[in-house]
Amino acid sequence: MSSRCVDCSGAIEGEAVLVNGRLHHPQHFRCSTCKLVVQNYYYLDGEQNPTCESCWQRKNPTCKKCRRFVNETFIVAMNQTWHLNCFLCSACGKPFPGGRFVDCHGEPYDLDCFWGLQLRKFNHL
Ligand SMILES: [Zn+2]
Ligand SMILES: [Zn+2]
Numbered sequence: 314m315s316s317r318c319v320d321c322s323g324a325i326e327g328e329a330v331l332v333n334g335r336l337h338h339p340q341h342f343r344c345s346t347c348k349l350v351v352q353n354y355y356y357l358d359g360e361q362n363p364t365c366e367s368c369w370q371r372k373n374p375t376c377k378k379c380r381r382f383v384n385e386t387f388i389v390a391m392n393q394t395w396h397l398n399c400f401l402c403s404a405c406g407k408p409f410p411g412g413r414f415v416d417c418h419g420e421p422y423d424l425d426c427f428w429g430l431q432l433r434k435f436n437h438l
């Protein structure tokens with residue numbers, strides 16, 4: 314019985330990638346989402362479909378603060394995703410009272426710290 318690539322149906326001699334019981338030529342091993350050839354690293358989704366790193370990150374956003382995947386409850390703020398425990402004031406490291414924050418150069422600040430920074434800047438002028 315000869316092994317065949319699920320992508321091109323060609324016979325496989327030598328190197329092959331075996332994922333989810335299916336064989337691929339290494340150069341025909343594709344991401345199930347973008348269909349591009351997986352270069353080095355892949356993940357398997359719930360249906361065991363190979364997913365390349367960039368598609369995986371698009372589906373599973375990472376926390377802006379700690380850079381780990383957010384898979385539990387998370388906050389979307391300032392076009393970024395954050396763990397609940399990572400969305401803190403950049404100055405004092407405390408959670409935001411009432412969820413109110415100010416976006417200052419891509420970093421969230423609570424109102425007290427934000428105005429504190431503004432005053433400090435103002436005093437330097
Ligand atoms: Zn092939
Ligand atoms: Zn992909």
Ligand SMILES: [Zn+2]
Nearest residue numbers: 376379396399
């Ligand atoms: Zn985080």
Ligand SMILES: [Zn+2]
Nearest residue numbers: 402405423426
């Ligand atoms: Zn603060």
